[in-house]
Amino acid sequence: MAIVYQKTQGLTDAEFHYCPGCHHGIIHKLVAETLVELGLLDEAIGVCPVGCSVFAYNYFNCDMLEAAHGRAPAVATGIKRTHPTQAVFTYQGDGDLASIGAAEIVHAAMRGEKFTTIFVNNAIYGMTGGQMAPTTLIGQRATTCQNGRTVEQAGSPIRMAELLSTMDGCVYAERVCVTDIANLNKAKRAIKKAFQKQMAGEGFTFVEVLSTCPTNWGLTPPKANEWLKENMVPYYPLGVIKETNTEVK
Amino acid sequence: MKKEIIISGFGGQGVMSIGKNLVEAGMEEKFFVTWAPSYGPEMRGGTANCHVGISSDPIGAPMFTHPTELIAMNAPSIEKFGYKVRSGGSVFINSSVVKEQFLREDVSVYYVPCEDIAAELGNLKVANMVMLGAYIGATKALQVETVEKMIHEMFTGPKAKLIPLNLAALQRGLDAVQ
Amino acid sequence: MAKELWKGNEAIAEAAIRAGCDCFFGYPITPQSEVPEYMSVHLPKAGGVFVQSESEIAAINMVYGAGGSGKRAMTSSSSPGISLKQEGITYLAGAEVPAVIVNCMRGGPGLGTIQPGQGDYYQATRGGGNGDYRTVVLAPSNVQEAVDFVQEAFDIADEYRNPVMVVMDGLIGQMMEPIEWKEYKRRASTEKPWAAGGKFGRDHTNIINSLYIEPEACDIHNQHLTVKFNLMAEKEVRYETVNCEDAEIIITSYGTPARIALSAMEVLAAEGIKVGLFRPITLWPFPEKALHDLAGKDHVKHILDIELSSTGQMIDDVRLAVEGQKPISYLGRAGGMMPSVEEMVDAVYKALGKEVK
Numbered sequence: 156m157a158i159v160y161q162k163t164q165g166l167t168d169a170e171f172h173y174c175p176g177c178h179h180g181i182i183h184k185l186v187a188e189t190l191v192e193l194g195l196l197d198e199a200i201g202v203c204p205v206g207c208s209v210f211a212y213n214y215f216n217c218d219m220l221e222a223a224h225g226r227a228p229a230v231a232t233g234i235k236r237t238h239p240t241q242a243v244f245t246y247q248g249d250g251d252l253a254s255i256g257a258a259e260i261v262h263a264a265m266r267g268e269k270f271t272t273i274f275v276n277n278a279i280y281g282m283t284g285g286q287m288a289p290t291t292l293i294g295q296r297a298t299t300c301q302n303g304r305t306v307e308q309a310g311s312p313i314r315m316a317e318l319l320s321t322m323d324g325c326v327y328a329e330r331v332c333v334t335d336i337a338n339l340n341k342a343k344r345a346i347k348k349a350f351q352k353q354m355a356g357e358g359f360t361f362v363e364v365l366s367t368c369p370t371n372w373g374l375t376p377p378k379a380n381e382w383l384k385e386n387m388v389p390y391y392p393l394g395v396i397k398e399t400n401t402e403v404k
Numbered sequence: 405m406k407k408e409i410i411i412s413g414f415g416g417q418g419v420m421s422i423g424k425n426l427v428e429a430g431m432e433e434k435f436f437v438t439w440a441p442s443y444g445p446e447m448r449g450g451t452a453n454c455h456v457g458i459s460s461d462p463i464g465a466p467m468f469t470h471p472t473e474l475i476a477m478n479a480p481s482i483e484k485f486g487y488k489v490r491s492g493g494s495v496f497i498n499s500s501v502v503k504e505q506f507l508r509e510d511v512s513v514y515y516v517p518c519e520d521i522a523a524e525l526g527n528l529k530v531a532n533m534v535m536l537g538a539y540i541g542a543t544k545a546l547q548v549e550t551v552e553k554m555i556h557e558m559f560t561g562p563k564a565k566l567i568p569l570n571l572a573a574l575q576r577g578l579d580a581v582q
Numbered sequence: 583m584a585k586e587l588w589k590g591n592e593a594i595a596e597a598a599i600r601a602g603c604d605c606f607f608g609y610p611i612t613p614q615s616e617v618p619e620y621m622s623v624h625l626p627k628a629g630g631v632f633v634q635s636e637s638e639i640a641a642i643n644m645v646y647g648a649g650g651s652g653k654r655a656m657t658s659s660s661s662p663g664i665s666l667k668q669e670g671i672t673y674l675a676g677a678e679v680p681a682v683i684v685n686c687m688r689g690g691p692g693l694g695t696i697q698p699g700q701g702d703y704y705q706a707t708r709g710g711g712n713g714d715y716r717t718v719v720l721a722p723s724n725v726q727e728a729v730d731f732v733q734e735a736f737d738i739a740d741e742y743r744n745p746v747m748v749v750m751d752g753l754i755g756q757m758m759e760p761i762e763w764k765e766y767k768r769r770a771s772t773e774k775p776w777a778a779g780g781k782f783g784r785d786h787t788n789i790i791n792s793l794y795i796e797p798e799a800c801d802i803h804n805q806h807l808t809v810k811f812n813l814m815a816e817k818e819v820r821y822e823t824v825n826c827e828d829a830e831i832i833i834t835s836y837g838t839p840a841r842i843a844l845s846a847m848e849v850l851a852a853e854g855i856k857v858g859l860f861r862p863i864t865l866w867p868f869p870e871k872a873l874h875d876l877a878g879k880d881h882v883k884h885i886l887d888i889e890l891s892s893t894g895q896m897i898d899d900v901r902l903a904v905e906g907q908k909p910i911s912y913l914g915r916a917g918g919m920m921p922s923v924e925e926m927v928d929a930v931y932k933a934l935g936k937e938v939k
Contacts, residue, residue: 167787198780200651212789218778220650221791223673226643229635233647233655236631237605241780259643262636424587424758431587431760439587439758443613444696464844466757469922 165191169213176376178366179208179275181333182342186246186273187215189347193354195242200234202227204256206248207281207368225256228263231270242350243270249290250280253315257289260319267324267358271349274315277366278387285371289313292386297371312390316363320397326358328396332365332388334380341393357399365391405435405460407545408468410485412453413477413498418532422475423454425536429550430458438466451480458545473543475535477518482506496539500531514542514581521576530573537577548578585760590725590750591616593761594658594684594732599624600766601733603682604653605631607644609663612696613752614686617658638663642670642683649679650790652777654736658684660752661702662693665710671745672711675807676792678776680739682732683717684748686755689890689918697918698751700837703895706749707866714804716811718818719747719865721836725759727863737769738818742810743776749865751837751890753920814867821869822861825851828881829858831930834873834900835888836862839921843888846926856881857930865896873903884933885910888926892916909933 165187173179190196196217203211205224212219222230227245235243252260252274260272279297280286287297287304290312294303304312320328327349331342342364349360365387367379374382409426413419420441427437438457455471457463474489476482477498489495491510500519516538518531533555540546551574559566588596595617598606606625608618618634625632631648635641641657648655659667664685674681685706689699702710709715718738722728728750735746778788794800825847826832833843840861850857860876862869877885885908887897894912904910913929915921921929931938 197782200778200780202647209793212787212791216787218651218780218788219790220647220778221677221789221793222646223643223669226639226646226670229640229643230647230650232633232635232640233605233607233644233649233653234651236633236644237648237653237655238651238779258636259640262640266633427758428587431585437587437760440753441756443752443756462844463841464846464848465842465923466753466759466838467842467920469924 163188163191165196165216166214167216171214172210173207174370176367176369176379177207178277178333178364181339182273182275182364182366183211183214185333185339185343185346186244189343189350190217190242193347193350195350195354199242199244200238202230202234202243202245204245204247204251205282206251208246208248208275209282211246225251225254226259227251228256228259228268228272232263232266232268235268235270239269242354244350245270245272247272247274248281249274249276249278249288253289253313260315261322264319264322264325264359264361267326269353269356269358271353271360271362273346274361274363275366276315276363276391277368278312279368279371281368281371292390295386314391316361316396319361322359324359325361325397326399327352327360328363330363330365330391330393330396332383332393334383338393363391405458405545407456407458407473407543408471409456409458409473409475410453410468410471411456411475411477412451412481412485415450415452417477419452419477420454422532422536423456425551425554426456426458426539426546429546429554432550432554433546435459436461436463438463440466451478451484453481473539475539476502477535478502479504494542496535496542498531498535512542514538516577516580521580522573525569525572525576527569530570533570533573534577534580537574538581541578542581548574585762587758588725588761589616589756589758590728591686591755592620593725593729594748595620596624597729597732598656598682598736599628599630600763601736602654602768603630603656603736605648606656607633607635607641607648608657609635609638609641609659611660611663613688613755614658614660614684616755617684617686638666639669642667642674645681646670646674646677646679649674649681650677650778652774652779656682656684658686660686661688661690661699664702664705668705668710671717672709672713672715673792674745675709675711675715675717676713677790678743679745679790680743681745682735682739682748683745684732684750687749687751689916695918696752698753698838698890698920699916699918700751700839700890701895701916702749703865703889703891706747707868707899715807716814716866717745717747718742718814718867719749721863721865722748722750722754723837723840723861725754725757726761728754729761730764733766734769740772740774741770742814744810744814753838818864819867819869819872820863821872822863823876824859824861825856826858826860826876828856830856830881831884831886831934832858832860832876832882833886833888833926833930834860834862834896836865836896837890839888839890842921842923843926845923846930849923849927850930855930855934862896868899868903870899870903873900874905877904877907882908884908886913886929886933887911888913888921888929890915890920
């Protein structure tokens with residue numbers, strides 16, 4: 156009998172702890188598949204954040220380090236600089252990357268650190284119970300902005316892919332989502348390209364994946380998918396934000 | 405032998421290097437030595453100082469409240485440290501810059517016109533070498549030959565042409581306290 | 583070997599390179615900036631990695647990444663910067679990542695002063711970050727010790743898989759002294775089978791982590807760490823005693839003030855006062871038993887603790903060790919001021935209830 160589908164070797168057998176309808180599981184799978192397809196799994200070193208994906212070290216079938224909140228890009232810098240030929244990646248959420256770790260990600264991009272960051276943006280703090288994130292949309296309710304985020308109180312949401320793309324050291328920034336098969340395939344291509352450019356030594360590579368949080372958004376998984384497309388995509392446009400075609404010597 | 409020296413002056417007067425030359429020469433003569441600088445904003449203007457210990461025995465405190473000798477390259481240095489020098493000690497005053505007499509009778513006071521002598525030798529940068537010569541000439545703490553040897557080692561390659569100038573400055577300092 | 587004249591901060595950087603330091607991550611702050619400056623020039627020449635980080639927090643987390651993936655990693659800073667590093671240090675301890683952290687201490691609190699201080703004793707010995715952990719804390723009192731201790735710190739860190747701190751007041755970083763470059767020999771094998779440096783055929787993943795979310799698991803992890811801390815406390819204690827054999831008063835001090843105490847002791851000896859110095863070299867583990875036993879001797883009448891601290895910090899450990907056997911006095915200066923030889927002499931006379939000669 157022909158095998159039509161097989162779980163990737165890039166993930167361990169540990170069971171995901173994610174909520175039903177959360178996109179983390181899908182995104183993990185895309186990263187893991189990419190590592191296997193590019194033959195990088197055996198050498199790869201990943202860094203996971205503090206947030207919902209804090210346990211990602213149990214899921215990825217490669218060596219992993221758990222970083223302090225927001226510090227994954229600094230940790231990855233320490234790893235990549237001392238293991239320059241190996242694949243290194245960080246996997247971070249929006250509170251981790253765009254709030255408490257804003258300095259670390261900006262400076263890693265500025266230095267053109269040759270690792271890949273997978274940024275999962277679900278516009279909310281999931282792990283701690285639905286508080287406002289720097290990427291929470293205007294009008295979106297969260298437990299620390301219960302009548303909806305206002306510009307007056309909290310400013311406007313931050314677009315990390317655009318911000319990082321202003322750095323010369325950032326050679327690739329793309330925003331994707333995984334709400335449907337077509338987008339999922341685009342996301343996979345983006346992640347793969349990021350790792351390829353990393354391994355070619357081009358510079359810092361960044362993939363922002365818009366993601367759902369049905370639990371904290373208070374929506375069913377299908378409704379959450381719709382909400383993402385209707386509300387997040389207009390503010391966080393999908394597609395390549397920056398791609399530098401560097402001649403690699 | 406135990407010398408606890410404070411060397412003080414404006415930044416750029418070679419205060420730190422007089423100290424370094426002293427510890428290097430002291431080390432060459434197998435003494436225990438320490439060199440402790442003032443640091444921070446004073447390095448970038450204002451009066452800087454360093455404390456130099458040269459001793460036959462291991463050195464405890466590397467900074468001195470009451471030095472055995474003071475090398476004062478400017479007037480504020482006299483104000484700051486002049487009355488702290490131990491009775492029976494020595495005060496070396498750069499009289500090219502400090503015009504006042506230092507009125508203390510329980511210490512030996514030497515007036516060395518460092519910049520004037522350096523100008524006569526044609527290079528103001530050797531003012532500190534003049535003072536080093538004066539210090540060694542007056543205290544006999546270190547051998548003149550050790551410093552001469554050090555000067556030979558200090559200036560190599562294209563800088564070797566500065567050796568005669570520095571030797572001359574050293575000698576003029578020695579002469580100034582005879 | 584011939585002695586060479588070295589400035590403290592440059593000497594410790596060179597010492598680290600000679601001890602096989604693979605990488606250094608740091609941020610400028612007075613009075614330790616010569617360490618990153620020296621490293622930026624010389625570490626890459628030795629095949630190592632230097633990165634000037636965006637912050638102290640980033641630097642210690644770069645250390646975490648490099649150390650966790652198996653490299654000999656180091657950072658240095660001065661007091662306010664070390665405060666920022668505390669987050670990283672507790673993660674290093676929790677995840678059992680070896681690292682060397684140098685604190686070239688200045689006066690505080692807050693921005694304080696750039697002049698020498700010892701106000702970070704609590705922070706260093708109690709674990710300045712969150713949770714239950716300890717780091718071995720080595721306190722040199724001259725440039726030669728600074729060199730030796732930095733080299734050994736890498737070995738202690740590797741042996742216990744724990745961060746090690748070297749704390750020295752700013753003066754030791756700034757001063758020059760002759761030192762001897764001894765041949766550096768590693769304490770033990772430095773293989774790191776636990777490191778997350780890539781699987782390369784290994785049948786399991788290595789994970790560097792301090793998260794144990796189940797209470798039972800976190801308790802077990804803490805018990806494991808405690809066993810390790812107890813082992814360090816047992817094996818790594820170091821101190822020096824000078825003229826303690828028949829001393830009627832013992833000065834307890836470390837770093838630069840302990841050197842100044844030696845000069846004060848010369849003065850006092852000449853005046854017929856029997857004074858000894860008890861100098862902890864490891865601030866943690868504190869040489870508790872040795873000091874306890876010394877304080878218990880009949881000839882010891884008094885203990886005088888001297889620190890570059892206004893309130894006194896090490897004095898708490900001195901009190902715990904002395905256990906009330908003898909009275910304890912304190913002399914401290916802060917803000918970059920040094921207690922002078924004369925002040926120390928006066929403090930000894932006062933402690934002994936004698937008239938100052």
